[in-house]
Amino acid sequence: MEEVIKRLNAEYGFGLSADEIKLVATQAEEVRRMLQPLHEIDLAGIMPWTRVDRRVKP
């Protein structure tokens, strides 16, 4: 993940120090772990919720 953060740092010009890159990489890894369960269920045939209009039942 550190390489990804280094790439973003260069692209956006955040000016992160080496310590900051490590810290952000740790957070990014936490985010990845937190969202991992979304990829572990069967979503075949399910359409994404792309329009929020609560008048219409999904």
Next chain:
Amino acid sequence: MTGNELETMTIANCSPRIMKREVSPVEVTRLFLERIDRINPTLNAYMTLTADQALADAKRAEDEIAHGRYRGPLHGIPVSIKDNLATRGVRTTAGSKILADWVPDFDATVVFKLREAGAIVLGKTNMHEWASGGTTINPFYGTTRNPWDLERITGGSSGGSAAAVAASMCLGSIGTDNMGSVRNPASMCGVVGLKPTYGRVSRFGDVPGTGGDSTDHIGIFTKTVEDCGLVLQAVAGHDLKDPLSADEPVPEYSASIGQSVRGLTVGIIRDYFDKLAKREVREAFARAVGVLESLGMKAEEVTIPHMDLVAATQNCTTWVERVSAHVRYLRSRPRDYSPGFLYRQIAILTIPAETYVTAQKVRRIICEEFDRALERVQVIVAPTTEIPAAKIEECNRGEVEVDGEKISLRGPRGNLGIQCTLPFNLTGLPALSVCCGFSSSGLPIGLQVVGGAFQENMVFRVAHAYETAARWHERAPRLS
């Protein structure tokens, strides 16, 4: 009228007196401004006061009423606005350094509608930086303190609004709720906080980057459920300036106030909320369900099979939608964010597009499950927050002690304090927090009442019945 009356004043008991010209909007506004002068230096609920404009607006209201042009229950009523809602000619910071000097030349639709209803805007309230946290510890504008215990947080992100209502520094306030930012501080400050159905209130003028496009809502703080209905009546409705606002008729909300709840069914999602809520919150919640049953409601357990994916789905959706609004400033002014906010946004930039779309598929499943559950019950109830307000010092350390156990503020599902509220941002369903008791330390605890889409009337009906039976709203914090 004296300043002492402000603590028991509500919109519902003040507006008839204004209408009959027993009290004048100028007199009421002046009393609130005096109270703000006295109390705000301690609480830091307001970050910008608009006293001169408020007095001028109050004078106009007084003249209109004197000439028989009474506009309705909000005419002459003092309110406040969270600082991420655009106010014409008044600084709107979103709690950020980046927008510290931004003075919009327009009003957010919700502010415009309040002014049209004759409400008097006293000022702008403090908030978490970019509305992205639940403490209202703001590195640029200071910490807002809880009126019930000055060493504790108000919750957030609309902490200033909740504190202002709880401390009787206004009669109503407008906030925003992206993961619980109205209901969480309402619960921690012991006031009523409503997140209406998605689309019920226009989001035009809500500062981009302070919430997810599909998860953020305009919300309302008041002292009572009845007052909340009066404010929603004024601000609800379709708005051409917000393409996601709903073209759905606005019912008469006061019609639900005082209606019996006998024979209605209340749903309880046991597993999810029982695991989250700590002891004193669980106990207060159980007692609240008992009160509802004593009023003739039937309690029934409901199941949401994919409840465990709610947090991941909501977090992914909100984070990705919000960060997209920050790209410009992330490139041009990254160091004008607090380090914590900046690091978080960079971490969020690593989320793949595929994960966002996957989250929207899971969201559909979860919304369907909630809609099915709400075909069997009229409302769902849940605790509003897992714990009562934490100490400011604990939040600065990142760890709170509850029931003898140390808990990190950032858990594996996301931040502590919002896990009970975020399901209803994801689903867009209306949810209201009403006080359901106090902890052994004297801190308020909130009960969340959730209804079907656009069923705010049902939410008001149940919440008002509970409030009237339990009478927690009659307590006020002691502020010298």
